[in-house]
Amino acid sequence: MGYIVNTKHDTTTYECCSYQxxxxxxxxxxxxxxxxxxxxxxxxxxxxxxxxxxxxxxxxxxxxxxxxxxxxxxxxxxxxxxxxxxxxxxxxxxxxxxxxxxxxxxxxxxxxxxLIHDNGASLKGKGTGFTRRRLEIHLRRFYMKNKSNSGYILLGDYSKFxxxxxxxxxxxxxxxxxxxxxxxxxxxxxxxxxxxxxxxxxxxxxxxxxxxxxxxxxxxxxxxxxxxxxxxxxxxxxxxxxxxxxxxxxxPHRLDNFIKIVEGEKFYGRYMDDYYVIHESKDRLIELQDKIKQQAFKNGIFINDRKVYICKLSELWRYLKIQYSLTSTGRIIKKVHPKNITRMRRRLKKLAKTMNEKEFRDYYRSWFLNHYKIMSRKQRDNMDELYHSLREVYFSKSKEGLDV
Structure with a gap:
């Protein structure tokens, strides 16, 4: 009787034999x-x-x-x-x-x-989207554990990383x-x-x-x-x-492991030089930040004190260009920062002069589909109105709505 080979697990590949x-x-x-x-x-x-x-x-x-x-x-x-x-x-x-x-x-x-799992920068399958999803997971787990939104988030940044x-x-x-x-x-x-x-x-x-x-x-x-x-x-x-x-x-992997393992902070994440820690006690986060600063200096990293904040989870706070808030019912509110909207409006006005119609449409569509879920209805309507007005001025085409 011949051997049965499981081709999914038994074949030798670069990955399974660590060949380099x-x-x-x-x-x-x-x-x-x-x-x-x-x-x-x-x-x-x-x-x-x-x-x-x-x-x-x-x-x-x-x-x-x-x-x-x-x-x-x-x-x-x-x-x-x-x-x-x-x-x-x-x-x-x-x-x-x-x-x-x-x-x-x-x-x-x-x-x-x-690397810790919650290090989301420049890795295949990770990025800002991954880090934002992990932040939302941590917020939900915090709410399930404490049965309320009564807690704080420490937001920090490395200086000239x-x-x-x-x-x-x-x-x-x-x-x-x-x-x-x-x-x-x-x-x-x-x-x-x-x-x-x-x-x-x-x-x-x-x-x-x-x-x-x-x-x-x-x-x-x-x-x-x-x-x-x-x-x-x-x-x-x-x-x-x-x-x-x-x-x-x-x-910074030593610092990541210090926070996750030594200090036992499970609700911690980092994207390149931006990090956060969620905890129910503000005093604990103040104490933790002092320890982080000491460990960072030992590992050649400087903390930017001007960008270190401790905010209530129930208030509006910002991480990776998105504003968040955790409500008393456990709902996570997300809002795009108003400066991002202003910056995009200015960019559209400039690009309309240099792009053809297809490039302009694709550019706006890509940005809009990436942001529409975290924009208010008024913001969406205002952006659409600007987009259509620019099309009329520079491309002389009839208005066509976006299929969102």
């Missing part, structure tokens, strides 16, 4: 290129890379295997988004291919097992869980490139630089003639760098 390809594997580099070009294949540098794809991938393979690969200096620009100004770095396509391979094949599989990721602490964490020598070598090269020239600092300032908050926006205003390359601060990662995004997920 080496960074310089040519198939891995090809897959990484296919992912890296998404959304940017219209750019000349990407098209030139693809014209000589086999040559470029072979060159990358040899450089990585022989450890002669070097990252190119990134393109930096200032981005104003949702009222925040950030310094963003954009990598060249060959660098993005290498970082994609590094993150997808080595770093992400290595760090996943150390990516600017203050310490390279020494990050490497110590990664060396304990990543055993691929090529991967660690590449991470060190990424961190070496992200170091900050602080030659303008006095010896006293430089000595204490790792223990003070660094701000890349203020740094961008410094006279470049003062940056002589004499002193470098091993802190800071570039927003826009995929390795930085992975670091942003993993770097």
């Amino acid at each position: 390809r080496e960074i310089f594997n040519i198939e891995l580099l090809y897959e990484s290129y296919q992912k890296s070009k998404i959304g940017s294949d219209w750019k000349p540098q990407v098209q030139r890379f693809e014209m000589n794809l086999l040559t470029e991938l072979t060159k990358l393979h040899k450089e990585l295997k022989n450890r002669t690969f070097n990252f190119s200096p990134p393109n930096q620009f200032v981005l104003n988004e949702r009222g925040k100004t950030r310094v963003i770095s954009g990598d060249h396509i060959r660098d993005r291919v290498v970082k994609r391979a590094l993150c997808d094949e080595i770093l992400m599989p290595s760090i996943k097992k150390y 990516f600017d203050n990721i310490r390279h020494d602490l990050l490497m110590d964490m990664l060396k304990k869980i990543v055993h691929d020598k090529y991967a660690l070598w590449l991470v060190e090269k990424v961190l070496d490139q992200a170091r900050i020239d602080v030659s303008y600092m006095s010896d006293k300032e430089f000595k204490n630089s790792l223990n003070t908050v660094f701000n890349s926006l203020d740094y961008a205003k410094i006279d470049k003639s003062l940056l002589t390359g004499e002193k470098f601060m091993a802190k800071h990662m570039n927003i826009g760098d995929q390795v930085a995004q992975v670091a942003g997920i993993f770097y």
Whole structure:
């Protein structure tokens, strides 16, 4: 009698045997290129890379295997988004291919097992939507446990999170869980490139630089003639760098575990640098915040005291751009922040001048379907009225309602 094979569970795959390809594997580099070009294949540098794809991938393979690969200096620009100004770095396509391979094949599989479930940033199947759903689950469970909405929520924020990721602490964490020598070598090269020239600092300032908050926006205003390359601060990662995004997920994991496991706070969640804790006692949350601040400093993280709030669950409070309130009956009220509506109205007026009708319709429809459940009827009517008036002015078409 022959063996019966369960093809669902008995077959050997990369996932079930924890198989990892080496960074310089040519198939891995090809897959990484296919992912890296998404959304940017219209750019000349990407098209030139693809014209000589086999040559470029072979060159990358040899450089990585022989450890002669070097990252190119990134393109930096200032981005104003949702009222925040950030310094963003954009990598060249060959660098993005290498970082994609590094993150997808080595770093992400290595760090996943150390992350709490309620860490919702930059992970497959997670994101802002996941974090918002988990917040609602925590609110419902709190209500079921306490039979009322008599409780508080602690809302906190890390100060200049990516600017203050310490390279020494990050490497110590990664060396304990990543055993691929090529991967660690590449991470060190990424961190070496992200170091900050602080030659303008006095010896006293430089000595204490790792223990003070660094701000890349203020740094961008410094006279470049003062940056002589004499002193470098091993802190800071570039927003826009995929390795930085992975670091942003993993770097605070000790703090996450401290809150979840050591302090036993089950109603805790975090999305990148924004976190919350729900508890029935305000005094407990005040005590907990002091402990969080101490533990954060030990792990190279600074808490932004101006953005730390303790609010009643029954009042309106905001997390990830949505206003929430828990009623006495257990109902969760959600409202879009009025500033989001104002920002979108201004954006529509500008985009109507540059988009064709289909692009404009699809753009508005995408935004509207994502927000209509948390808008009031008046807000929905006002947005629809603006949309139709802009269509009449710029596209001269008859009004057509949205199928929502």
